[in-house]
Amino acid sequence: MLTRKGKYGLKALVHLSQVPEGQLAFVGDIARENNIPKKFLDAILGELRNAGFVYSRKGKLGGYCLARPAEEIRIGHVVRVLDGPLAPFPCASKTRYQPCEDCDVETCQVRRVMLDVRNAIAEVLDNTSLVAMQAAGGPEAFASAQIRA
Amino acid sequence: MNAAGHERITIIGGGASGVLLAVHLLRQPSSDLRVTLVERRGQFGQGVAYSARQRDHRVNVPARGMSAFADDPGHFYRWLQQTGEPLPDGDYTFVPRRLYGRYLEDVLREAAALRPGRLQVLSEEVLAIRQNPSGTDVALANGTSIAGHVGVLAVGHETQPARSRGIAVRVGADDDTPIDPYAKVMILGSGLSMVDAWIALAEADHRGPILVVSRNGLLPRGHRDVPPISIDAADVPFGTNLGYIMRWFRALVRETQAAGGDWRSVVDGLRPYNQRIWQSWSERTRRQFLRHVRPFWNVHRHRVPPHLHQRMVDAVASGQVTLIAGHFLDVSRHEDMARATIRRRGLPAEATETIDVARVYDCGGVSVDVRASSNPVIRDLVASGAARPDALNIGLDVTTTCDVIPAEGAVSGRLFAVGPLTRGRFFEIEAIPDIRVQCATLARRLATGS
Numbered sequence: 311m312l313t314r315k316g317k318y319g320l321k322a323l324v325h326l327s328q329v330p331e332g333q334l335a336f337v338g339d340i341a342r343e344n345n346i347p348k349k350f351l352d353a354i355l356g357e358l359r360n361a362g363f364v365y366s367r368k369g370k371l372g373g374y375c376l377a378r379p380a381e382e383i384r385i386g387h388v389v390r391v392l393d394g395p396l397a398p399f400p401c402a403s404k405t406r407y408q409p410c411e412d413c414d415v416e417t418c419q420v421r422r423v424m425l426d427v428r429n430a431i432a433e434v435l436d437n438t439s440l441v442a443m444q445a446a447g448g449p450e451a452f453a454s455a456q457i458r459a
Numbered sequence: 460m461n462a463a464g465h466e467r468i469t470i471i472g473g474g475a476s477g478v479l480l481a482v483h484l485l486r487q488p489s490s491d492l493r494v495t496l497v498e499r500r501g502q503f504g505q506g507v508a509y510s511a512r513q514r515d516h517r518v519n520v521p522a523r524g525m526s527a528f529a530d531d532p533g534h535f536y537r538w539l540q541q542t543g544e545p546l547p548d549g550d551y552t553f554v555p556r557r558l559y560g561r562y563l564e565d566v567l568r569e570a571a572a573l574r575p576g577r578l579q580v581l582s583e584e585v586l587a588i589r590q591n592p593s594g595t596d597v598a599l600a601n602g603t604s605i606a607g608h609v610g611v612l613a614v615g616h617e618t619q620p621a622r623s624r625g626i627a628v629r630v631g632a633d634d635d636t637p638i639d640p641y642a643k644v645m646i647l648g649s650g651l652s653m654v655d656a657w658i659a660l661a662e663a664d665h666r667g668p669i670l671v672v673s674r675n676g677l678l679p680r681g682h683r684d685v686p687p688i689s690i691d692a693a694d695v696p697f698g699t700n701l702g703y704i705m706r707w708f709r710a711l712v713r714e715t716q717a718a719g720g721d722w723r724s725v726v727d728g729l730r731p732y733n734q735r736i737w738q739s740w741s742e743r744t745r746r747q748f749l750r751h752v753r754p755f756w757n758v759h760r761h762r763v764p765p766h767l768h769q770r771m772v773d774a775v776a777s778g779q780v781t782l783i784a785g786h787f788l789d790v791s792r793h794e795d796m797a798r799a800t801i802r803r804r805g806l807p808a809e810a811t812e813t814i815d816v817a818r819v820y821d822c823g824g825v826s827v828d829v830r831a832s833s834n835p836v837i838r839d840l841v842a843s844g845a846a847r848p849d850a851l852n853i854g855l856d857v858t859t860t861c862d863v864i865p866a867e868g869a870v871s872g873r874l875f876a877v878g879p880l881t882r883g884r885f886f887e888i889e890a891i892p893d894i895r896v897q898c899a900t901l902a903r904r905l906a907t908g909s
Contacts, residue, residue: 362700
């Protein structure tokens, strides 16, 4: 599920989506304004850079910006990179599958439901862009809006 | 003519994609649709791919994957069983391609019988399709025209080699005349069409050396009867850069192989998501993929039946076929020979090499610049601004719902495209398993008007 890492990553990307084009944002500013530990944010932005969601420039005047327009970045795509395959339970991932010790995969009814759940999660997250999430008022507001809907 | 709805649909092109679209339209529960299918060759279901005559020009997908209907995967196999054709490997048999053309004809006939009077087929050449406030007008070479509400381009593969200068030919084309069986020939490309060209030569008992020139000197891999691994959309890293997804993909292949599996299972398991992956990428990533990964992806993804693969490997081992990694630069006529200029991979720009051969078969670059299409309909649409090339210039620009995008302004909702022409948006849209889904989706939309 969405870890703190995923949540911080999404907040950082929303922050970057508000930076005027052609400008860079400092890690320190992103961390302070979003209440994210800076060291953790460094690691998260590094991963987002490796996956092609952000660009960075090193040095004194260095910083980050989005590598793609915010409307093209889907939050499901970001969460997969930061938190791994979308899966409510470890056994519900097909590629990062981890069996539970105490049940049989073939007959586990819980797993079957959870597979449907994860596909529903993916559907929502993959159809929501950074722009849409920002309009909904940040990750928490968006999540509760989804629950109400 | 009715101004609202999509009652009259004109399909330009009666190859596999045109026939599949017509069939899916006729099978829609809505009974209002009238379909006109126009094909210049007068044979339906037998476009560039499925008109091949050689015995060993096989469908490169086993019978079980070739049904016209994604929701009835056994349909083609049941048809095959009725024909009495030999099926040595059951539904894993790779059947001759012309059989598939016959299947499509039968499927079309059946769908037409389902809706008497709803399908009209015309053997005519289309010159242009124009849009007007009430619909579309399709101009034919015989001077008449067809009025309708909606037009769909299903013109299939480009029939003229892009790099030919009138010298290189496509296999089986009219200018592919018989040649001296001991002559040296050159084939450009490393894909399935290259294999087709080689098969045609082998069937004609060609004894001379065959040089195969492609960027990386690769051969398509052979099929193996292994099941695809199960992957959900939630597992697939969409929207990343190329490096990230390639690392993910290679790790998945390693894990699958470590567990005793086969790389083909991973390639095939990912297939349902290929279009979505492509569409999730930035233009830059798509460009990088085409440039750096596509040759390797294609030889793993578009495989040949095992026995043909073995024959090709043997032909390379025996020295009859020589694989050359390099760039094809030019071809000119030199007395009665074709003089090809190539540069082997890794050599400096000036290290070009000329090779005289009796024939050059151009089997590369199915991606085409639509502005220079050999099809007048496409050229006219692009020239008039009713259509435009996609951003990567590998086909016609369409939306994810197959609407043709004009040079300026919004889509009209009256002009659509299906099949290989839409590869800029759909990327893998050259094989039946992909085309049938695209056609079924468009048919549903046209029938319900939403």
